[in-house]
Amino acid sequence: MTTKITSAPPAAGLRKEPRRRPAASPSVSTVGRPGFAWALPAAVFFTLFAIVPLVMVAVLSFMSWNGLGSPQWVGTDNWSRLWDDPVMLKSVWLTLLLTALGVVIQTPLSILLGVWAAGYQRNRAVLSVIYFIPLLLSATAVSVLWRALLDPNFGIPAEASWLFGDGNLFGEQATAIGVLAFVSTWQFTPFHTLIYQGAARSIPQVLYQAAEIDGAGRYRQFFHITLPQLRNSMITSMILMIVGGLTTFETVLILTQGGPGTDTTISAYYMYDKAFKGFDFGAGSAIALALVVAATIISLVVVKVSGYDKMRSSMEGVS
Amino acid sequence: MRRRPNYLAGAGSLVWLVLVGLPLYVMLAATLRTRQDYAQNGPVSLPDTFTLDNFTGAFDSGFGQYFFNTLVVTACVIGIVLLLVPPLAYAIVRSRGRTTSAIFRLFLLGLAIPAQAVIVPMFYLISAAGLYDNLVGVILPTAAFCLPMSALILSGAMRDISPELYEAMAMDGATPRRMFFQLVLPLSRGGLSTIVVFSALQAWNGFLFPLVLTQSDATKVVTLGLYDFQTEHGIDIPGLLGAVVLSMVPILLVYLFARRALVQGLMGVGGK
Numbered sequence: 001m002t003t004k005i006t007s008a009p010p011a012a013g014l015r016k017e018p019r020r021r022p023a024a025s026p027s028v029s030t031v032g033r034p035g036f037a038w039a040l041p042a043a044v045f046f047t048l049f050a051i052v053p054l055v056m057v058a059v060l061s062f063m064s065w066n067g068l069g070s071p072q073w074v075g076t077d078n079w080s081r082l083w084d085d086p087v088m089l090k091s092v093w094l095t096l097l098l099t100a101l102g103v104v105i106q107t108p109l110s111i112l113l114g115v116w117a118a119g120y121q122r123n124r125a126v127l128s129v130i131y132f133i134p135l136l137l138s139a140t141a142v143s144v145l146w147r148a149l150l151d152p153n154f155g156i157p158a159e160a161s162w163l164f165g166d167g168n169l170f171g172e173q174a175t176a177i178g179v180l181a182f183v184s185t186w187q188f189t190p191f192h193t194l195i196y197q198g199a200a201r202s203i204p205q206v207l208y209q210a211a212e213i214d215g216a217g218r219y220r221q222f223f224h225i226t227l228p229q230l231r232n233s234m235i236t237s238m239i240l241m242i243v244g245g246l247t248t249f250e251t252v253l254i255l256t257q258g259g260p261g262t263d264t265t266i267s268a269y270y271m272y273d274k275a276f277k278g279f280d281f282g283a284g285s286a287i288a289l290a291l292v293v294a295a296t297i298i299s300l301v302v303v304k305v306s307g308y309d310k311m312r313s314s315m316e317g318v319s
Numbered sequence: 320m321r322r323r324p325n326y327l328a329g330a331g332s333l334v335w336l337v338l339v340g341l342p343l344y345v346m347l348a349a350t351l352r353t354r355q356d357y358a359q360n361g362p363v364s365l366p367d368t369f370t371l372d373n374f375t376g377a378f379d380s381g382f383g384q385y386f387f388n389t390l391v392v393t394a395c396v397i398g399i400v401l402l403l404v405p406p407l408a409y410a411i412v413r414s415r416g417r418t419t420s421a422i423f424r425l426f427l428l429g430l431a432i433p434a435q436a437v438i439v440p441m442f443y444l445i446s447a448a449g450l451y452d453n454l455v456g457v458i459l460p461t462a463a464f465c466l467p468m469s470a471l472i473l474s475g476a477m478r479d480i481s482p483e484l485y486e487a488m489a490m491d492g493a494t495p496r497r498m499f500f501q502l503v504l505p506l507s508r509g510g511l512s513t514i515v516v517f518s519a520l521q522a523w524n525g526f527l528f529p530l531v532l533t534q535s536d537a538t539k540v541v542t543l544g545l546y547d548f549q550t551e552h553g554i555d556i557p558g559l560l561g562a563v564v565l566s567m568v569p570i571l572l573v574y575l576f577a578r579r580a581l582v583q584g585l586m587g588v589g590g591k
Contacts, residue, residue, distance in 0.1 A: 033413055033414055033415060033495060034406075034409055034410050034413050034414050034495040034499070035410075035414060035416065035495075036410060036414060036416045036418035036419045036422065038406040038407065038409055038410035038414065038495070038499075039406065039407045039410035039411065039414070039418075039419050039422045039423075040422075041402075041403055041406065041407075042403035042404060042406070042407035042422075042426075042466055042470070043407070043422045043425060043426075045399075045403055045462075045463060045466070046425070046426065046429060046463055046466050046467070047425070048463070049441075049459050049460050049462075049463030049464075050429055050432055050437065050460075050463045050464060050466075051425070051429070052440075052444070053437035053440040053441050053444060053460075054432055054436065054437055054440075056437075056440035056443065056444070057436060057437055057439060057440050060439060060440055060443070065443070067442075071443075109331075109335075112331050113331065113332060113335060116329070116331065116332050117332075127332060127336060130336060130339055130340055130343070131332075131335065131336070131339060132582075133339060133343060134339060136567055136570045136571060136574055137563075137567055137570075138523070138524030138526065138542055138566070138567075139524065139526065140524070140526045140542040140543075140545050140546060141524075141542070141545060141563045141566055141567060144545045144546065144548075144549050144559065144563055145342065145346060145560065145563050146342070147549060148349075148549075148556045148559050148560055148563075149342055149345055149346075149362065151556060153554075154357070154358060154362070154554065154556050155362060155556070156345070156362055156363065158361070159361045159362065159363055186338065186339070186342075189335075190339075194582065243431075243433070246433075247433040247435045247436075249435055249527065250526055250527075253546075254546060254549065268435050271435070271439075272435075272438070272531075275438070275439050275442075276438075276442075276531055281439050281442075281443075284439050285439045285440070288435065288436045288437070288438070288439060289436070291433065291435060291436050292432065292433070292436040295431055295432075295433055295436070296431050
């Protein structure tokens with residue numbers, strides 16, 4: 001709790017204070033307040049390069065455009081084509097499957113690692129440094145690294161045929177999905193571990209001392225104190241996993257290119273494929289819009305279920 | 320901690336250590352050995368040979384230029400963020416107007432926009448503006464997508480400044496501008512360094528915007544270079560991994576010298 005961000009809860013209190021004060025001392029509070037002009041440059045810039053494109057993606061999803069010339073209005077044509085497209089339907093299922101796999105694998109793993117890393121074992125500091133190295137690699141670098149490591153001829157599978165069979169993990173749907181789930185886990189578990197580490201550190205020690213006096217063992221303490229106390233962090237972390245899973249792109253592009261066939265073509269990759277390989281920018285926009293709607297619904301769930309302030313407090317104790 | 324060691328968690332952490340450590344070992348070992356050594360002895364073996372050819376090879380295939388391009392993009396993105404976000408965060412924290420709170424809600428909404436969702440219109444806009452295959456065309460959207468999280472981080476930091484300090488300055492008749500430069504900026508250095516690291520990471524690791532908005536070698540960034548290297552010379556694994564190692568050196572340096580700011584910046588990355 002030494003840095004600015006981590007002490008969000010008291011800050012939230014301070015934020016309200018000046019708002020109540022005007023009644024008491026109007027002379028002080030009305031002086032020296034910045035006008036909205038201070039926020040305007042950023043707002044204009046953001047509108048131009050994020051909000052306008054977002055509105056345009058909705059418009060383009062009702063248009064036909066091949067990348068040259070001007071887009072033509074085609075009504076709901078893109079949508080009805082996608083609706084009847086078996087690859088689209090398959091990509092939705094694959095996206096949901098990979099997202100679910102990510103949540104199911106990464107949540108228990110990162111809770112265990114986070115709680116462990118929150119302890120004060122002597123080896124912890126050294127090991128943590130290695131643990132968090134995947135965080136330093138870009139999504140591109142992680143995918144390129146694993147593509148090389150899992151190369152059927154020159155990678156690890158060629159060495160360990162007892163474990164990997166013929167070694168071509170990219171040749172079948174089941175193993176290709178396994179690779180994608182594994183690489184996402186490898187890449188993102190350290191981040192979620194950080195969330196849980198911070199949250200576990202901020203659990204008051206008094207609770208454990210009380211439990212010990214009551215004779216609760218380690219596992220009862222874990223299930224009855226640690227897990228319930230981590231609830232808000234679990235919500236935050238899972239929602240980040242879901243949004244991240246829905247928009248997974250680089251991993252698929254670099255590791256499997258949606259293959260074999262279209263067996264790992266998830267929605268975000270299909271959008272890229274439609275738009276930038278098939279030059280069907282209208283259909284690409286429609287898929288993109290569907291992704292935004294899904295991501296927005298989930299973000300609204302974030303705000304409703306966990307709340308912005310709770311989200312900040314899950315970052316407490318990060319060091 | 321006086322409690323007994325937790326053997327189950329300890330064992331789990333060891334498994335994770337192998338899962339993370341082994342690939343990193345293979346990566347480092349592969350980059351420091353020759354291609355023949357790697358092909359004959361396999362990725363997990365101890366290297367027989369020592370060479371720096373894999374790094375020089377990366378530079379020979381154009382990575383020097385890619386590094387320079389990435390550096391330009393990163394510097395410009397940081398510049399834009401530092402120019403736009405501090406006044407924005409200051410207004411969010413201190414202004415009481417309705418317009419400002421509407422703008423703040425706009426940025427909260429912006430947190431939910433994935434970059435993937437806007438690449439098609441972005442391609443259209445950037446092409447129409449004549450900025451296709453131009454680093455400026457990569458810099459502008461990358462910076463825009465750094466703004467929401469940076470605004471959140473920095474306004475969080477600025478809220479920690481005590482209201483008494485503002486009041487004291489207001490008593491002296493200070494203008495908003497003077498408070499901003501003499502009070503707010505000096506007291507939010509921690510938040511500022513976090514948003515610098517956050518935006519630098521976004522720009523350095525950015526892949527999607529360069530992928531769809533550039534095509535020539537002259538504008539290629541490192542991540543795109545890695546992707547192309549993999550599709551073109553996928554068999555030269557030591558060379559490829561050498562390029563991967565080079566791409567993470569700058570982040571590793573930040574990790575060593577500014578670990579706290581980096582970790583907080585990373586938390587922002589995942590929050591996106």
